[in-house]
Amino acid sequence: MSDRALAVVRAGALTTVQDQGRTGHAHLGVPRSGALDAPAAALANRLVANPVEAAVLETTVDGCALRPRSTVTVAVTGAPCSVRVDGRPAAWGAPVRVPAGALLDVGPARAGLRSYVAVSGGVAVDPVLGSRSTDLLSGLGPPPLADGAVLPLGGPGVLHARVDVAAHRAPPAELVLRVTLGPRDDWFTGPALRTLTTRAYRVSAASNRIGLRTEGPSLERSVSGELPSEGMVLGAVQVPPDGRPVVFLADHPTTGGYPVIAVVRPGDLPAAAQAVPGTPVRFVAVRRR
Known part of the structure; x- marks a missing residue:
């Protein structure tokens, strides 16, 4: 496998691959799927210079841990959480450089439920009916992440966004x-x-x-x-x-x-x-x- 890949060290309670969804197939009985918090997923992609349709990881409650095989840029959005690279604190809601072999740890959600992890190049699992999304109801798309899995990545964009922090919507109190x-x-x-x-x-x-x-x-x-x-x-x-x-x-x-x-x-x-x-x-x- 190419060194453009992510090794899953800790899958978390439920981490899935999601993009904009499998639209246009409802007449065939195929659900839509896709990122539940679409604006958060789109923001993560923008921060690492991915197209909006690139696949990201959607974590649930307790995050995940990943080890890239090559140097990548990542961004974590959605539910606020801790982000660490080889144990050192890193920015949430901003581009972060993760060297090859370093451990990216996305911590539990401090508020809300779902965080989104975009990686430069996007998660490049094989698409099914035009989407890379995991669909828990129909079983289409890749299975939820498991410890030890390896995810292929696409080619990186030209230049990630240069921001200190990106505006985001807080999880709802009501x-x-x-x-x-x-x-x-x-x-x-x-x-x-x-x-x-x-x-x-x-x-x-x-x-x-x-x-x-x-x-x-x-x-x-x-x-x-x-x-x-x-x-x-x-x-x-x-x-x-x-x-x-x-x-x-x-x-x-x-x-x-x-x-x-x-x-x-x-x-x-x-x-x-x-x-x-x-x-x-x-x-x-x-x-x-």
Whole structure:
């Protein structure tokens, strides 16, 4: 293998390869996938002179440790965390030079859930249906990182960004999700619709890349029958039999049989990627554009 590669020393709880996702295949039953916090992933790529579509690593909660086989430039964004090179503190949210053979340690998230590690040249695993993203639901793309794995890297860019620190959005103390009601809001009672948009929910510990699950008041249905499986979109707020809303994220299924009471505006979804369990959630109804 070329020396343009990363050896995985510590994979962490869940570290996956992600890019902009596997778009355009929903009609074939292929989920979108891609980085949950897309702006953070894009920023990391810009900092190391990668194109925005380059694949990065998405860590979950406890980071990872990597050893490059050649000198690389890296940037860590998303959830704030410690960054160390051979035990020495390095910058978070800025380009960092990592010599060949040095140990890059990305520590646990201090706030939020997911950090993004971009490496000059991008992670160059083989694409599947036009994307290098790991999809936990369908199993497409590379498997989650494991200790001892080796990841190929692409050729580096010409010049990384010259910044001291890049502006970033802090993980939310309260997750505010703007929603457009429908298409199946008529399957719920009037009080249920008011409950959704006036009562507080919390992020459940059962949340994952497929969906953000909530804890809070149950939503009462006005239609008790079964709904035939129909297409699902990113940000769909599906209500399973327990009556508690689930917000579909990047690895969501392409179809589902529970009614969708509303759909979250795309611009609010990156914050959902960083909302830790227990974070208050508010659904705010907005008019259709």
